[in-house]
Amino acid sequence: MxxxxxxxxxxxxxxxxxxxxxxxxxxxxxxxxxxxxxxxxxxxxxxxxxxxxxxxxxxxxxxxxxxxxxxxxxxxxxxxxxxxxxxxxxxxxxxxxxxxxxxxxxxxxxxxxxxxxxxxxxxxxxxxxxxxxxxxxxxxxxxxxxxxxxxxxxxxxxxxxxxxxxxxxLTPKEWRSGFAEILKVSFIRDKELFDYLNENVLRLPIENKTVLSYAVSKAIGIKGAIVQEDEHESGVRAYLNFGHTLGHAIEAESRYQNIAHGEAVMIGMLFAMRLSEKRYGKALIPKNIVPWIKSLGYSIWNPTLGRPELLLEKMRQDKKNRDQTIRMVLYNGFEQVALEKVSEHDLLHELNDFNVWSKNV
The missing domain is CATH 3.40.50.1970 (Rossmann fold)
Structure with a gap:
C-alpha cells in the first residue's frame, strides 16, 4: 500500500x-x-x-x-x-x-x-x-x-x-480516459514522469502493477501538491485544466456519447500544443507522442472537429473564462504552462487547421 x-x-x-x-x-x-x-x-x-x-x-x-x-x-x-x-x-x-x-x-x-x-x-x-x-x-x-x-x-x-x-x-476506453489525465500532469509538472510513462507504458491496460501503482501515486501526489497550493482554483490549479477547454467542448458537442473524457482531453492537449507552437514560435509537441498515443488506442481526430463554430460556442462557456474572453492553458515545454487569453479569431483559425492536421498526421 x-x-x-x-x-x-x-x-x-x-x-x-x-x-x-x-x-x-x-x-x-x-x-x-x-x-x-x-x-x-x-x-x-x-x-x-x-x-x-x-x-x-x-x-x-x-x-x-x-x-x-x-x-x-x-x-x-x-x-x-x-x-x-x-x-x-x-x-x-x-x-x-x-x-x-x-x-x-x-x-x-x-x-x-x-x-x-x-x-x-x-x-x-x-x-x-x-x-x-x-x-x-x-x-x-x-x-x-x-x-x-x-x-x-x-x-x-x-x-x-x-x-x-x-x-x-475497466474497458480499453476507460483505461484511455484515465491515462490521459496521468499524462497531463506529467506535461505540466513532471517531465521525469512523462519519460517513465513513455518507456514503460507500451499498451493499455497497464498490466504491470508496479508501473500502475507508481503512475497513479505520482499523479495523485502532483495533484495533491497543486491543490495544497491553490485549493479553490484561483491560481495554479487552473493548470490542471490543460487540454480541457477543447476537450470539454468535444464532449458536449458529442452529447457525451462515443468519446470518453480522457480521449477528448488528449485531443485537447494536442490542440493546445499546436496553438502554443504558433504563439511562442517554436516546436513544442514531443516528437514521438503522436505514434505512441496512437499505439495506445487513442484517436487524435474526432468528427466534432468538423464543426469548429459549434465547438467555439461551447468553449465560450468554459469556467476559466473572464470578461467574456476565452482563456486556455497553453504549453511552453515540460513544466511550463500558463493561463492565457486567446482570441476567438485565433481559436477558429486553429480549429480549422487542427481538423486537417489531426486527420492526416
Missing amino acids: KSVDINTKFKRYSVTIGEGASQLLPDVLHSRNVSTILIITDSNVAPLFLGQVKNLLNDFIVHEWVIPAGETSKSLREYEKIITHALKKKLDRKSVIIALGGGVVGDLAGFVASTLLRGVPFIQVPTTLLAHDSSVGGKVGVNHTIGKNLIGAFYQPEAVLYDLAFMTS
Whole structure:
C-alpha cells in the first residue's frame, strides 16, 4: 500500500493506493461516530463491487442508490433524486456518503454530500483509472445543458481508498480516459514522469502493477501538491485544466456519447500544443507522442472537429473564462504552462487547421 497525504487550508486526509485498499473502509468508518451510510454507485459498478463493499459494512446501517452509468447522470435531475432518497432515509449530519465508482459517481456523490443538511462527510472509493484525478482535490458538482461542471462546490472527502484491484473491470476506453489525465500532469509538472510513462507504458491496460501503482501515486501526489497550493482554483490549479477547454467542448458537442473524457482531453492537449507552437514560435509537441498515443488506442481526430463554430460556442462557456474572453492553458515545454487569453479569431483559425492536421498526421 502507498499513502499520499492531501493537505489544504481547511482539511487534511489521506489517499491510500494499492490492491485491497477498500478493505480499510471499516477502519476509517469506525474512527468516526457514524449513524448511517449511503453508498452511491452506478449501474456498471453495482453488479461488480457493491455487494463486496456492503459485506465490509455489516456493523453499520447501510442504504444505497444506483444511478444509470454515464455522464448524463451527472445532472440536477439525478442529484434531486438522491437528495430525496437521503432525506426519506433520514440521513443526519453523522451520516457518511460513500462514492463507489468513477468520476461521474464521485462528482455527483460529493455534491450531494456538500449540500445535504449543509454538508455531511463523504469517502471516495474510486473504481476507475480516471478517478485518480477526480477523487482528489474536492471538486464536486454536476453538468448543465449549457456546459460541463458549471454547477458545483469545493468539498474535500474524509478519505480516498484507491483499490487497484477494481481496475481489472475497466474497458480499453476507460483505461484511455484515465491515462490521459496521468499524462497531463506529467506535461505540466513532471517531465521525469512523462519519460517513465513513455518507456514503460507500451499498451493499455497497464498490466504491470508496479508501473500502475507508481503512475497513479505520482499523479495523485502532483495533484495533491497543486491543490495544497491553490485549493479553490484561483491560481495554479487552473493548470490542471490543460487540454480541457477543447476537450470539454468535444464532449458536449458529442452529447457525451462515443468519446470518453480522457480521449477528448488528449485531443485537447494536442490542440493546445499546436496553438502554443504558433504563439511562442517554436516546436513544442514531443516528437514521438503522436505514434505512441496512437499505439495506445487513442484517436487524435474526432468528427466534432468538423464543426469548429459549434465547438467555439461551447468553449465560450468554459469556467476559466473572464470578461467574456476565452482563456486556455497553453504549453511552453515540460513544466511550463500558463493561463492565457486567446482570441476567438485565433481559436477558429486553429480549429480549422487542427481538423486537417489531426486527420492526416
